[in-house]
Amino acid sequence: MVFVISEIENEEGADIVEKDKMTTKAGIKEIYLAGGCFWGTEKYLSLVKGIVDTEVGYANGRTENPSYEDVCRKETGHAEAVKVLYNPEEVSLNFILRLYYDVIDPLAVNRQGNDVGSQYRTGIYYVDEQDREIIVDSIGELQKSFDKPVAIEVIPLQNYFRAEEYHQGYLDKNPNGYCHIGTEKFMKAERAMDPELRYRPKPAEAEGAKGPELRYQQKPAVAGGTQDSELRYQSKSVESEVAQDSELRYQLKPKEALKAELSDIQYNVTQNNATEPPFRNEFYNNFREGIYVDVTTGQPLFVSSDKFESGCGWPSFSKPISPEVTIEVADRSHGMERVEVRSKVGDAHLGHVFTDGPRALGGLRYCINSASLAFIPKEEMKEKGYGYLMDLLK
16 A cells, blocks of 8 residues: 655645645656655756656655654665656656666666665656556666666555655755766756657647747857857758657667677767877768768767868867757866767767857857767668658758
8 A cells, every 4th residue: 555644744634635636636647766866866857848846755665754864774674766746748657767767777786876775776666557567668678778687676656755855856955965967967857858749739730830840940059159040050841850859769778788889989989078089080081971870879960061171180060960969068177168069869978069160151160079970871871761861961
């Protein structure tokens, strides 16, 4: 039997009744996720579109209403967990789980990052029996990427106790507080949209209004570059198709799988932010027609018609294939102020973007490591599933 007890009961359990209304209102669903320290996990999940509320607490232990100290020191058996309330019309459970896997080590037992103990175990605790099949199928897909067994606990929620108030929204109250999740993951969560639900036609679109082909024209250039979006992103429907389908067609892979698939230089560049040598890399002087894709996922990133000779010794592009396929992050490493470019789906380090590109092409130079890319020549694009991008080469 599932029971939920709040930290403080006022007026004979009024707080519990209020939370019950939240979980049932307008078809809102709930799931409980344990993924190490709940401070970072709550912040990460709270950023996802379609997740309407989160709180942290202690799940599936042996005692009632434990304190944080009890959980840490008295072996109560509870896991630090995040209660997630979500609107299934805006985000699916399957997509939430995929995001959850992205910030945990699914093979670790009673450990996440620097945090060690049974309270830091990973777990998916459900309250709706119909969700079990979705969870089991999702875990099965995840397991295909590993030789060792996935250690995520999948069981019904047996009990849950809301954590003390100072733990709620901890990183909002303490922006510099401890967190085992990197900043880039928070940015990814904030931009994440469920591909299964993202492009359901809205009433205006169904009546013939223009769809997504124009929605990406207004991405501002990096400071110092031109603000003329027409020089950067034309309203080609094929570019919109790339933006729409990327998270559906292409999947983030676990690092263990990437180690087996990639060369040493490819792995070090994409996963460890390394930089390959200039003029001694595969594509710096390649000007054949085709597209360049993320070597870790196959997601299309750049097109040959946007490539130019910059003299820097690395492949240089005036823009990505769509502004939605990359993420730009402030980079202050090595005593420099730069803007890092990462692939959106694969979260792979690609290179940096600078404001010294040809003004006629928009003023930007995307300086990209060859090791982060795979090149698909024009004559092989249809065979390899990229035929829908042929129009970009015309």
